[in-house]
Amino acid sequence: MLRFGSRTGYDIKQKIEISTRFFWGASYGQIYPELKRLERMGLVEAEADPRGGVKRTAYKLTEAGESALHEWLADPSDLLFEMRDEALLKIFFGDLLTDAELLANVRARREWCDQVVGLFHQIDELPVRGWGKRESPTEALHYGIELIEWMRAWYERKERELKARARRPHPGGTRAPGRR
Amino acid sequence: MLRFGSRTGYDIKQKIEISTRFFWGASYGQIYPELKRLERMGLVEAEADPRGGVKRTAYKLTEAGESALHEWLADPSDLLFEMRDEALLKIFFGDLLTDAELLANVRARREWCDQVVGLFHQIDELPVRGWGKRESPTEALHYGIELIEWMRAWYERKERELKARARRPHPGGTRAPGRR
DNA sequence: TGGCTCATGTAAGCCGTTACATGATTTT
DNA sequence: AAAATCATGTAACGGCTTACATGAGCCA
Numbered sequence: 288m289l290r291f292g293s294r295t296g297y298d299i300k301q302k303i304e305i306s307t308r309f310f311w312g313a314s315y316g317q318i319y320p321e322l323k324r325l326e327r328m329g330l331v332e333a334e335a336d337p338r339g340g341v342k343r344t345a346y347k348l349t350e351a352g353e354s355a356l357h358e359w360l361a362d363p364s365d366l367l368f369e370m371r372d373e374a375l376l377k378i379f380f381g382d383l384l385t386d387a388e389l390l391a392n393v394r395a396r397r398e399w400c401d402q403v404v405g406l407f408h409q410i411d412e413l414p415v416r417g418w419g420k421r422e423s424p425t426e427a428l429h430y431g432i433e434l435i436e437w438m439r440a441w442y443e444r445k446e447r448e449l450k451a452r453a454r455r456p457h458p459g460g461t462r463a464p465g466r467r
Numbered sequence: 468m469l470r471f472g473s474r475t476g477y478d479i480k481q482k483i484e485i486s487t488r489f490f491w492g493a494s495y496g497q498i499y500p501e502l503k504r505l506e507r508m509g510l511v512e513a514e515a516d517p518r519g520g521v522k523r524t525a526y527k528l529t530e531a532g533e534s535a536l537h538e539w540l541a542d543p544s545d546l547l548f549e550m551r552d553e554a555l556l557k558i559f560f561g562d563l564l565t566d567a568e569l570l571a572n573v574r575a576r577r578e579w580c581d582q583v584v585g586l587f588h589q590i591d592e593l594p595v596r597g598w599g600k601r602e603s604p605t606e607a608l609h610y611g612i613e614l615i616e617w618m619r620a621w622y623e624r625k626e627r628e629l630k631a632r633a634r635r636p637h638p639g640g641t642r643a644p645g646r647r
Numbered sequence: 648t649g650g651c652t653c654a655t656g657t658a659a660g661c662c663g664t665t666a667c668a669t670g671a672t673t674t675t
Numbered sequence: 676a677a678a679a680t681c682a683t684g685t686a687a688c689g690g691c692t693t694a695c696a697t698g699a700g701c702c703a
Contacts, residue, residue, distance in 0.1 A: 290560075290563065291560075295681090295682070295683090296682080296683070296684090297680095297681060297682050297683075298681095298682095301681095306559065307556060307559055309550065310550050310551065310552040310555045310556065311551060311552070311553075311555075311556045312663090312664095313663085314663065314664055314665080315664095315682095315683080315684075316663070316664060316665075316666095316684085316685080316686095317662080317663055317664080319683065319684055319685090320684085320685090338671085338672075338681080338682080339671070339672065340670095340671060340672085341670080341671050341672070341681075341682065341683095342682085342683085343681085343682065343683085344682090344683080356563070357563065357564075360557055360560055360563055360564055360568070361564060361568040361571070363557075363571040363572045363574070363575035364575070366552075366553040366554040366557070366572070366575055366576055366579065367551055367552070367553040368551070368552050368553065368554070368579070369549075369550065369551040369552075370489065370490050370549065370550050370551075371490065371491055371547055371548070371549040371550075372490040372491070372546075372547070372548050372549075373491075373546040373547040373548070374546040374548070375490045375491075375607055375610060376487060376490065376491045377540055377543075377546070378603060378606060378607050378610070379486065379487055379603055379604055379606075379607040380470075380471075380540055380603060381602075381603035381606070382601040382602060382603040382604075383470060383536070383537065383540055384537075384540055384541060388540070388541040391541070391543040392543045392546065394543070395543035395544070395546055396546055399546065399548070421562040422561075422562060423558060423559055423560060423561035423562040424559055424562075426558060426559075426561070427555055427558050427559040430555060430558070430621060433621065434617070434618075434621075437614070437617050438614075441610060441613065441614075475653090475654070475655090476654080476655070476656090477652095477653060477654050477655075478653095478654095481653095492691090493691085494691065494692055494693080495654095495655080495656075496656085496657080496658090496691070496692065496693075496694095497690075497691060497692080499655065499656055499657090500656085500657090518653080518654080518699085518700080519699070519700060520698095520699060520700085521653075521654065521655095521698080521699050521700070522654085522655085522699095523653085523654065523655085524654090524655080
């Protein structure tokens with residue numbers, strides 16, 4: 288983020304919130320200590336940059352920081368991928384629910400998708416996002432939009448199936464609540 | 468997992484590995500202490516169930532455990548969704564890479580998708596997965612297959628774009644490594 | 648006999664969040 | 676005058692992984 292024009296810890300956080308947050312988040316409790324750690328490692332330089340009476344610290348990458356960043360970026364091995372999806376987990380155990388209960392979960396996730404897609408489109412239309420002419424952040428954003436739209440479609444189809452089943456119920460279609 | 472027929476901590480772990488692992492994993496270091504905690508809370512019952520000379524503990528849900536499970540499953544509020552995707556993160560910062568470096572990341576993720584889809588299909592074809600006639604685990608699996616196939620298609624398209632750009636390079640298409 | 652699977656567990660540590668604390672500057 | 680934003684930081688805690696330790700039973 289420093290390389291993309293951020294200067295302070297606060298600034299980094301704001302940028303994350305409108306960009307990588309969806310697939311790589313960070314909190315102040317992580318950012319500020321990490322900046323100090325990077326400084327100790329000689330990868331960033333801190334400069335006092337008071338704003339009026341408020342002390343403020345502006346950071347920038349050192350030569351060593353640039354190299355370390357590039358080395359990491361250019362390494363295609365062991366690209367971490369992690370996911371925790373509670374809606375999917377509840378679908379996995381869906382046989383223990385009635386159709387109505389399952390539908391509530393499916394609908395909730397579909398509505399969440401609507402909100403997220405809306406948010407992403409808003410971000411996409413922000414006149415200035417702070418990366419200048421760079422293309423790659425926009426591509427990542429579009430990946431996000433398309434992914435959530437895919438998810439939304441999946442959940443919407445599921446919603447329709449469950450509603451259809453509710454209108455013409457069949458044996459075993461609705462189960463008793465979680466008792467054996 | 469206990470409700471779906473698992474009995475021991477070990478068994479739970481095996482089931483997770485062929486099912487929820489992709490969107491909700493767990494390690495032994497989490498499972499065994501958690502089983503003890505649930506026992507203290509009265510949500511599961513432990514029974515000594517030695518296998519030959521090996522001591523083994525079989526667990527099952529109590530009435531209170533059944534209720535707690537159902538209560539959690541039927542609650543559609545605050546469905547957690549989290550993701551960490553390092554490939555996407557590197558694409559986000561892709562403007563700092565040459566096309567060749569970026570391509571290596573894209574290809575690596577696409578190949579990872581191939582492997583995961585392959586694994587999921589193998590799981591899908593396992594004669595017995597241990598849930599009897601339950602439908603919901605299979606649906607979650609198919610969600611996973613379709614999601615990864617979507618991802619794969621996205622990365623493949625990106626791969627083709629980068630290769631095409633390499634064959635007829637244009638100004639600005641390839642940048643110098645991470646120096647300002 | 649050796650290797651794999653079944654089986655249980657703990658300790659150390661990492662990564663990260665939440666909540667709290669503080670206060671100036673800018674906007675309404 | 677109040678509210679929002681800019682700005683920095685810490686402490687406590689939660690959740691989870693990795694590595695380690697142990698050992699019996701089963702199969703080739």
